[in-house]
Amino acid sequence: DIQMTQSPSSLSASVGDRVTITCRASQSISSYLNWYQQKPGKAPKVLIYAASNLQSGVPSRFSGSGSGTDFTLTISSLQPEDFATYYCQQSYSTPDTFGQGTKLEIK
């Protein structure tokens, strides 16, 4: 299985901050990397797909980059509704695997 390692596992930040979350794959996954946002009690939802493509309806303050083994999710200016847990997921080879998650909390 391809292992996905996210960092940090938790992060405290303020409204208006710029935040970056990283995800590293244990082997190359090309651009088959997706980012999800999950709020408490809710299912995850796609934010970014294929490493850098913004899902329809997702605010443009979210962006993704990377290819191969190293990827980043950036939120350019945190808004109150962005405090949630974020997961990366590789869909390059089965089984799909997720990172352990990054919990973004209000400072």
Next chain:
Amino acid sequence: QVQLLESGPGLVKPSETLSLTCSVSGVSISSYYWSWIRQPPGRGLEYIGYIFYTGSTNYNPSLKSRVAISVDTSKNHFSLKLTSVTAADTAVYYCARGAAVSSSPLWFWGQGTLVTVS
């Protein structure tokens, strides 16, 4: 719009079989990949496996010996069976839909259903 809804017992005894169904509305179950994912309380996401509408399946090797996913195109639903459950299988179970290729993101998710093994 596409909607997925998980259903099944919320409590299963140890050593028994967990059975869940995902009812799909707003789209035909044909032509897409359909997945199960679980999330233990307070923890991260674990991919269980997928089924294509043709019946082709792929499972997480860590669960492969205990898992079976099936599809019923006439009822527009697909199902999960997990045998010999233990407390470690306690989780919220989600069903989700990908695209027409197995390498797609999980675009649509059900609301999830908590299954407790006790």
